[in-house]
Amino acid sequence: MNKRLFIALVILMSLSLIGIIFVQGYWIKTAVDNKEEQFSNTVSQVLQSVVQRVEQREIKDYSDKLLQIIDSVGxxxxxxxxxxxxxxxxxxxxxxxxxxxxxxxxxxxxxxxxxxxxxxxxxxxxxxxxxxxxxxxxxxxxxxxxxxxxxxxxxxxxxxxxxxxxxxxxxxxxxxNRVPVHKRVSKAELEFLIQRELKDRNIDLDFEYGVFANGLATKVKTRSFNLNKSTKYKAPLFSDTDGNTPYSLMVSFPKKKKFLISSIIGMALLSIIFTIIIIVAYSSALFQLIRQKQISEIKTDFINNMTHEFKTPIATINLALDAIKNPKAFADEDKVKRYLKMIRDENHRMHAQVENVLRISKLEKNQLDISKDRVDLHELIEDAITHVELIVEDRGGYVKTHLDAEKSTILANESHFTNVLVNILDNAIKYSPESPKIDIYTEVVKNQIIVKVKDQGTGMTKAVLKRIFEKFYREHTGDIHNVKGHGLGLAYVKRIVDDHQGEVYAESEKNKGSIFYIKLPLI
Incomplete structure (x- = not known):
């Protein structure tokens, strides 16, 4: 895919996702506002009904008393x-x-x-x-x-x-109007009427109320009613024919917000959950796209490296075979042996490269059979050193051991773990531009043995250090063939160490060498 087209698609999808999130947020806010407006209208109706009932009850009481007096006079x-x-x-x-x-x-x-x-x-x-x-x-x-x-x-x-x-x-x-308000209406009456009217309208919510005269509190109010807190709903009480009155009935709902949110929490939660699913799916898809793009680039580099590394031994083998075919070569037995050795070494090199690829493939499919036995880790280290010591000596370097661990018995597969150590040593040799200088340490910490392989090579940046155990990954240095390999060795190391319930990691600084650590449980 064209890079510009890919970036444009990512931007468009991101803007669409942001738009969906914004719309969902706006919908939730609008739903809450609508619920609050509906709640306010309902409460206003409740107060009007309560006020009307109180006033009608007062008139009836007065009329009944008047009729009783008239009947008694005669x-x-x-x-x-x-x-x-x-x-x-x-x-x-x-x-x-x-x-x-x-x-x-x-x-x-x-x-x-x-x-x-x-x-x-x-x-x-x-x-x-x-x-x-x-x-x-x-x-x-x-x-x-x-x-x-x-x-x-x-x-x-x-x-x-x-x-x-x-x-x-x-x-x-x-x-x-000349009668005190607390003698005209009681707290019990107001509380009963308000509660009943709210219940009739399916509002089950705690409330506080109070009757105020010209803005001042009267005796008719709940103890916790506070004029300065939360939203107040009010209605005029005991109005005259002109609609004037000094009294007002006020009601507040301390848990109103919780009540309003709870009324839409179901749909809001579903909306949020679906939005999160969309975000996760989008992020995952975007990550996979970027990852696949990176893998595609890495595989391209891998194929180039593999082609180059197979091309060289094949060319060497062909040259050696041509040389052996020359009649003059038959007379020189040393040359024939030398050419045969070159053919064997180059063939072994190609075989090792193919084995690396196959081992990684089998590990990913969980098809690699790894049986474990009691082995001495120090012996495995010494065995691994023998595989690389000739190369190190040929380049004028050294491999020194500092095996200070008191216990070194572990449960491991001898063949695979030897390959792990050889891969780490081979990595240290390849990335030492001058004579390889390698030190190997062991120590026991609690119930684990730690192997430390230290070199004085080119080292790595922090960005490279984070990715060295990824399959096919290799540090780009401008010339991808300056160091032979396919980025499979350390990936194989990590998979084998993980299978042994161990841990592998590295410390490095550019131009100051690297240190690889392997932690394994002791028996």
Whole structure:
């Protein structure tokens, strides 16, 4: 894939993911806001209903008390009837419609006490609505004179009209305004009404309430009600006919936010979980794409290296065979032996490279059979040194051992672990531009033996150090063939050490050499 196209796709996918996250966040915020607005409207309805019920209950109490007093007095002091008349004549059927509506005011002339307040006789009156409807028909006699005959008469005595009730309630409110609010409504009544109204609207939430007069707290409030904390919802209480009142009923909900969030927590959690899944899937896909791109580059380098490393021994073998075919070479036995040795060495070198690749492949498929026995690690170290000592001596270097561990018996596969040590030593030799100088140390720490292989080679940067145990990885130095190999040796080392329940790691500094550590459990 083109690099620019790859970058463009990554940017577009990232922007899309950010957009999805933003939309989800906006949806959750909008849902919370909508729930809060719905909650506020519901609470306003609750307060209006509570206020209305309290006021109606107060009027009923006053009316009941008034009727009890009137019934107990008996005789009237004075009775007055104020009437309003309405007349209408229908020319079509010669009928005249007369309607009268009056209010019968009955003064009982007593002094009564309501809500711990005394009033004079003018305050205790009974009002009754009197309505009369009469229909007259005009008839002309033989003498030609008109006469009016009543056709229908309807008379009603009963309850007052809405207007008359309003007049009565206005008078009542003027009286009770002088009564303290804690005598007009109790805390128990308010708490019961608020709780019932909330329950009817499926709101199961703790609340605090209080009645305030001109912004000052009255006795009618809960102990923990605080005017300065949380959101307050209020409604006017005991309003007069003009809508004015000094009192207001306030309610607060300390756990409102928790209640609102809990109402959408299910959908919000699902949204968050799906968003996280998308993020994880996207990150994983992006990581795999980048990883595959890196592996593709590494494999390309590997193929180039492998081609180069196979090309050289094949060319050497061909040259040696051509030389042996020369008749003059048969006369020189030493040359023939030398050429045969070159062919054998180069063949062994190619075989070792193929074995490395096969071993790594089998390890990844868990097909490599690794049986373990009791072995002496010091003996394995000495055996590994014999595989590389000729090369080291040929380059004028040395391999020194400092085997100070008191115990060295481990459970390991002799063949594979020898290969591990040879690979580390071979790595130290390859990356020593001058004479290889290698020191091997052993020591016991608790129940583990530690092998330390120290060289004085080129060393590694921290970036390279993090990746040296990755398959196919090799440090780029501008010329990928300056050091032979395919980046398989240390990957093989790590897989074998891990299989032995051990640990392998390295310390290095550029141009100051490297130290490889192997930790293994002792028997």
């Amino acid at each position: 005789e009237l002091k004075q009775s007055t009837l104020n009437e309003v008349f309405y007349l209408e004549k229908n020319e079509n059927n010669n009928e005249t419609f007369i309607y009268s509506h009056g209010i019968l005011e009955e003064d009982y002339g007593i002094t009564a006490t309501f809500f711990d307040n005394s009033f004079d006789s003018t305050a205790i009156k009974s009002y009754v609505s009197k309505r009369t409807t009469i229909i007259y028909r005009e008839d002309k006699g033989l003498d030609g004179k008109s006469a009016y005959t009543p056709v229908e008469k309807i008379q009603k005595m009963g309850n007052m009209s809405e207007i008359e009730k309003a007049q009565f309630e206005d008078y009542f409110r003027e009286i009770v």
